[in-house]
Amino acid sequence: MIIFHNAKFVAVNEQNDTFEQLWIDDGRIVYTGPAKEIPDNAEKIDLHGAFVTPGLIDIHAHVGTWAEVTEDINDANEYSEPFTPLMHALDSVDIRHFSFQHALEGGVTTVQTGPGSANVIGGIWSILKTAGPTLASRILVERSGLKGALGENPKNVFGNQYKRKPMTRMAIAQLLRDGFQRATRLSEEEKSEHVKHNLELRPFIEVLRGEMPLRLHCHRADDIMTAIRIAKEFNVQLHLEHCTEGHMIVDAVKASGFNATVGPYMLTPSKYETRNSTPAIAKIFKEHAIPFAIMTDHPFVPIQYLKYCASEAIRYGLDEETALKSITIHAATLVQLDHRIGSLEVGKDADFVVWSHPIFETEAKVLQTYVNGKKYYEAE
Numbered sequence: 001m002i003i004f005h006n007a008k009f010v011a012v013n014e015q016n017d018t019f020e021q022l023w024i025d026d027g028r029i030v031y032t033g034p035a036k037e038i039p040d041n042a043e044k045i046d047l048h049g050a051f052v053t054p055g056l057i058d059i060h061a062h063v064g065t066w067a068e069v070t071e072d073i074n075d076a077n078e079y080s081e082p083f084t085p086l087m088h089a090l091d092s093v094d095i096r097h098f099s100f101q102h103a104l105e106g107g108v109t110t111v112q113t114g115p116g117s118a119n120v121i122g123g124i125w126s127i128l129k130t131a132g133p134t135l136a137s138r139i140l141v142e143r144s145g146l147k148g149a150l151g152e153n154p155k156n157v158f159g160n161q162y163k164r165k166p167m168t169r170m171a172i173a174q175l176l177r178d179g180f181q182r183a184t185r186l187s188e189e190e191k192s193e194h195v196k197h198n199l200e201l202r203p204f205i206e207v208l209r210g211e212m213p214l215r216l217h218c219h220r221a222d223d224i225m226t227a228i229r230i231a232k233e234f235n236v237q238l239h240l241e242h243c244t245e246g247h248m249i250v251d252a253v254k255a256s257g258f259n260a261t262v263g264p265y266m267l268t269p270s271k272y273e274t275r276n277s278t279p280a281i282a283k284i285f286k287e288h289a290i291p292f293a294i295m296t297d298h299p300f301v302p303i304q305y306l307k308y309c310a311s312e313a314i315r316y317g318l319d320e321e322t323a324l325k326s327i328t329i330h331a332a333t334l335v336q337l338d339h340r341i342g343s344l345e346v347g348k349d350a351d352f353v354v355w356s357h358p359i360f361e362t363e364a365k366v367l368q369t370y371v372n373g374k375k376y377y378e379a380e
Contacts, residue, residue: 001043004024004047007022009021010324010344012344029347050356051355051356051357051359052353056328057331058103059295059334063128077118082119082120082175084119105304106305107366110351112144118149121147123146124145125147126141126142127335144335148216152272154172180208182201214236219274220245232256239259242263247285260285265309282294286318286322291334295309310360329342
């Protein structure tokens with residue numbers, strides 16, 4: 001048993017509770033609340049007046065798969081063809097990569113990582129803790145979504161560079177539909193064979209069965225609407241990745257009933273379709289009750305700056321409570337892991353961050369980061 005005290009613990013739950021003691025045992029939280037008598041056999045850790053939040057969560061990043069911020073040095077995009085549904089994050093992630101250490105330095109304890117957006121269909125994403133002795137020990141969700149991309153990325157890579165399909169948005173949509181159409185034509189026996197033997201259409205079958213969502217990269221308003229239209233056509237769950245111009249069609253996004261991960265908006269627009277990117281999207285989505293999380297899209301914004309992405313949304317009008325939730329409990333909820341991570345509550349994983357000041361104050365510095373109750377980072 002380890003008992004942390006002398007700190008302001010912020011639960012990040014519905015009641016916005018704060019408390020005085022955090023007890024953990026075997027990697028889980030076993031008590032949160034007012035100070036009480038500590039058992040003789042417990043280890044007691046004085047946090048010297050620090051501030052404690054749940055571990056931060058980034059549900060759209062490429063941690064461990066992208067060596068540097070270049071298109072030619074990464075294991076996140078399979079450039080050989082535009083349709084690669086069987087590519088899997090776990091076959092690409094290097095847990096020794098420095099991005100995991102940077103995540104811990106920034107208080108990020110969970111990431112969703114995997115294929116990038118060069119391909120119309122890129123492959124399978126996974127959700128991992130940012131620390132642990134082995135890749136297997138870090139896995140929270142092995143197959144958390146089928147990643148695809150609309151718009152300029154597939155066009156530029158395959159159409160402009162390789163002079164092959166897709167050269168247009170029409171072709172991108174056709175390639176995306178093709179996977180679902182072929183999967184729907186299979187008999188139940190054939191579907192079982194595809195899943196059992198990991199054949200090409202397995203991910204589409206899993207999405208059609210509701211076992212994981214379709215995660216589509218979409219910046220421009222028309223691409224967002226194409227993503228929504230195709231998801232409705234095949235009656236599948238969609239998560240809008242980036243949703244950059246979502247604030248320009250906010251009523252349509254809300255009516256779709258789908259969730260979004262917004263960002264990265266702390267970049268100079270590198271292509272035409274991101275020219276309308278704004279941190280104000282978080283405030284607008286909050287006002288329209290659209291569920292969202294904030295991302296870094298690491299390495300495009302480094303993973304250790306996740307809290308600064310939320311801070312920028314605050315500068316553009318988002319309240320601090322929602323900003324913190326967008327990188328903790330709301331992110332956990334969007335990936336259906338709020339029963340394990342995202343808040344400091346009894347029964348959940350003991351993932352938390354010790355800060356020198358309240359998280360959104362300018363001086364706030366990560367002092368310690370804990371994953372499953374073990375300290376993996378401490379500031380010098």
